Each structure stands twice: as C-alpha cells, then as structure tokens.
Amino acid sequence: MRPDDAQSDPVLAALGQLRGYDVDQLRAHRIRVRCRAAFTAERRPADAAGTMDGTVWSRVVAPGLLGAWCAVYLVEVMHCAAAIYGL
Amino acid sequence: MTGMDRDTELSLVEGLRSGDPAAFDAVYEAYRARVFGFLLRLSRSRTVAEDLLDETWLRLVSKARSLRADTRLGPWLFTVARNLCWRHRRSCLMEETRDPTTLALWPSPEAWPSPLEIAAGDELQRRIERALAELRPQHREVLLLVGVEGLTPSEAAVVCGLTPEALRQRLARARAALAEKIDLQRGGGALKRSYGT
Numbered sequence: 001m002r003p004d005d006a007q008s009d010p011v012l013a014a015l016g017q018l019r020g021y022d023v024d025q026l027r028a029h030r031i032r033v034r035c036r037a038a039f040t041a042e043r044r045p046a047d048a049a050g051t052m053d054g055t056v057w058s059r060v061v062a063p064g065l066l067g068a069w070c071a072v073y074l075v076e077v078m079h080c081a082a083a084i085y086g087l
Numbered sequence: 088m089t090g091m092d093r094d095t096e097l098s099l100v101e102g103l104r105s106g107d108p109a110a111f112d113a114v115y116e117a118y119r120a121r122v123f124g125f126l127l128r129l130s131r132s133r134t135v136a137e138d139l140l141d142e143t144w145l146r147l148v149s150k151a152r153s154l155r156a157d158t159r160l161g162p163w164l165f166t167v168a169r170n171l172c173w174r175h176r177r178s179c180l181m182e183e184t185r186d187p188t189t190l191a192l193w194p195s196p197e198a199w200p201s202p203l204e205i206a207a208g209d210e211l212q213r214r215i216e217r218a219l220a221e222l223r224p225q226h227r228e229v230l231l232l233v234g235v236e237g238l239t240p241s242e243a244a245v246v247c248g249l250t251p252e253a254l255r256q257r258l259a260r261a262r263a264a265l266a267e268k269i270d271l272q273r274g275g276g277a278l279k280r281s282y283g284t
Contacts, residue, residue: 009262011234011262011265011266011269012230012233012234012262013234014211014215014234015215015219015230015231015234015235015265016234016235016237017212018212018215018216018235019212020120020121020124021120021123021124021127021128022119022120022123022124023119023120023123023137023140027137028119031115031119031140031141031144032112032115034141034145035111035115035144035145035147035148036108036111036112038145038148038149039106039108039111039148039151040108042106042148042149042151042152
C-alpha cells in the first residue's frame with residue numbers, strides 16, 4: 001500500500017469520514033487548567049536561568065570592576081608618593 | 088486533516104520551547120479532540136481515554152522545552168498517546184494474570200458497543216466503528232493514524248516505531264481485516280456510493 005492509496009482506497013476514505021469525538025467541556029477545561037499550571041511551573045526554572053545574567057554580573061563583572069578600580073587607585077597612590085618624594 | 092499549516096506549527100513549537108502559554112493553548116485547542124478520538128477508539132473506553140488524554144498533555148508540558156524546533160506536533164502527540172495506551176494495556180494485562188477479577192479493567196469486546204456506537208447515528212459509520220473495535224489493536228492503531236487522523240504512512244511508521252515498509256504491510260493487512268469485517272464484498276459498493284470514491 002502506497003501513500004497515494006490512502007486517499008484512493010474506499011475503506012480508508014470511509015475511515016476519514018468518521019465523526020470526531022471530544023471530551024466534555026468541563027473535563028477539557030480541567031485538563032487545560034492543570035496543564036497550564038504545570039506549564040507555568042516548568043517555566044520558572046527557565047526564568048531563573050534568565051537571571052543568570054544577574055549572577056554573572058555579581059560573580060564576575062562586579063569583582064572585576066572593583067579589582068580594576070583598586071589597581072587604578074594603587075597606581076595613583078604610588079604616583080602621588082613618587083611626586084612627594086620627588087622621584 | 089491536520090488543519091494546521093507548517094509555518095503555524097513551527098511557530099507553535101517555538102512558543103512551546105520558549106514557554107509561551109498562548110502557544111500551549113493553541114496546540115491544546117488544535118489537537119485535543121483528535122488525540123482524544125484516537126485514544127477513545129484505540130482504548131475503547133471513555134474513562135481510559137480521558138485519563139490518557141490528561142497524561143498526554145502533561146507529557147507535552149514536561150517535554151515542551153526539549154522539543155526539537157522542527158517537531159511535527161501531530162505525530163509527536165499521537166506517539167505519546169499511543170505509547171501511553173500500550174503501557175496502560177500492558178499493565179492491565181499484568182493485572183489480569185494476577186487476579187482474574189480485574190479483567191474488566193481492560194474493555195473487552197463485550198463492553199462494545201457502548202458510547203461510540205450509541206453516538207454513531209449513521210448505519211454505515213456504526214458498522215465501521217464496530218468493525219474497527221473488533222480489530223486487533225495493532226491493526227486498529229494503523230488504521231486510526233492513517234485513515235482517521237490523516238497521517239502519512241511514514242509519519243504513522245514513526246508513531247508506531249516501525250519501518251515504513253513494515254507499516255505499509257501492516258496497513259494493508261489491517262485494511263483487509265477491516266474490509267472483511269464490514270463485509271466489503273457486499274458493502275464495498277455501498278462504501279463507494281456513500282462516500283463518492
């Protein structure tokens with residue numbers, strides 16, 4: 001049986017005409033609410049992952065900037081000391 | 088049959104991957120009835136189908152972020168639903184071997200006809216539904232996927248975990264079994280007349 005046969009075959013065509021079914025509205029709504037809640041809960045870890053930028057800032061960038069500022073301050077102190085002693 | 092163009096499907100998959108609740112709602116609306124119909128006909132029990140439908144959607148929620156960008160939602164959902172249905176069937180069969188009184192958990196042919204047949208008004212549809220229900224589950228699932236849900240044989244092969252060739256063979260056997268059950272020798276003309284094929 002080839003894919004085209006699925007459209008030309010009367011038995012398969014008859015299957016395609018069968019009526020559809022659905023859960024009742026209340027049940028459908030309950031499933032949606034439950035899954036939505038789970039979906040939102042699943043999103044929280046991802047949101048937390050989004051705040052990794054903040055973690056990176058506090059753990060890497062901020063100490064780096066502080067270190068650079070300290071280095072500049074130290075150089076300036078040594079420069080001033082050298083000026084005082086006429087070096 | 089899928090009722091959703093590929094671009095829409097891709098954007099919904101992207102929405103699911105990014106955690107967009109609106110994407111979930113859209114997918115739920117598009118596929119809820121189809122998945123339920125598939126489960127109902129495969130399990131032959133409304134209660135089981137409702138429970139498995141619930142579980143299918145929860146499975147989508149838990150896997151949404153790890154979906155591939157090019158996921159085909161229909162085959163993905165039918166694969167999950169089908170696997171859940173088989174797992175349920177296996178667990179029921181295991182229970183049966185331990186305690187014969189639990190045999191009623193898995194709907195037997197005697198449980199049919201009930202909701203579906205009562206609902207099916209048309210005589211021909213009723214005969215087809217009854218014949219479908221009497222088929223082996225392996226035959227029933229391929230007919231449901233290809234004939235009812237409109238999946239291509241290749242997509243159905245993925246859903247059933249078969250090679251395309253194996254699925255084609257199974258589909259041919261299932262089709263022959265169904266035709267036999269609905270008495271195609273006499274009813275084939277009726278089928279063609281009824282559906283204009």
